[in-house]
Amino acid sequence: MIGFHIKELREQRGFSLSKLAEKAGISKSYLSYIERDMQKNPSLQILSKIARPLGISVDQLVQDSIQKEIKLDQEWQLLILKAIQAGMKKEDFLEYYEYIQFKNRQKKR
Structure with missing residues (x-):
């Protein structure tokens, strides 16, 4: 970080x-x-x-x-737990994260 x-x-x-x-x-x-x-x-x-x-x-x-390390509040913890229970993998999260970064870069242009 x-x-x-x-x-x-x-x-x-x-x-x-x-x-x-x-x-x-x-x-x-x-x-x-x-x-x-x-x-x-x-x-x-x-x-x-x-x-x-x-x-x-x-x-x-x-x-x-x-x-600056992010501390997850209870709402984030629950959201992550639900995503894992629904079958989301780390790779899926990283793919979404990279997509969001891409979209944010596009907005800045």
């Missing part, structure tokens, strides 16, 4: 992926992997390089990411 938080901070500060990668001294592709959660465990050295141009400490970056 740290990657999603980094992306959120980058966008809030008005940095493109290329600009933050340049300021952090890391490759654009590596930063993209982190943001898309394909690289789940970046080193503290890399996190430090990313945090500096974002104007926060590594500790703050990590703590904020942890606090």
Whole structure:
């Protein structure tokens, strides 16, 4: 989840992926992997390089990411339980999730 938080901070500060990668001294592709959660465990050295141009400490970056973890309320838990009982699999959920992301990107254009 740290990657999603980094992306959120980058966008809030008005940095493109290329600009933050340049300021952090890391490759654009590596930063993209982190943001898309394909690289789940970046080193503290890399996190430090990313945090500096974002104007926060590594500790703050990590703590904020942890606090942003979604806690499911009872309604969400019940909805998920019903979906599982109806036969929904993780793959089905991921397919719907990717579709929603696609639709949201289309709306932004």
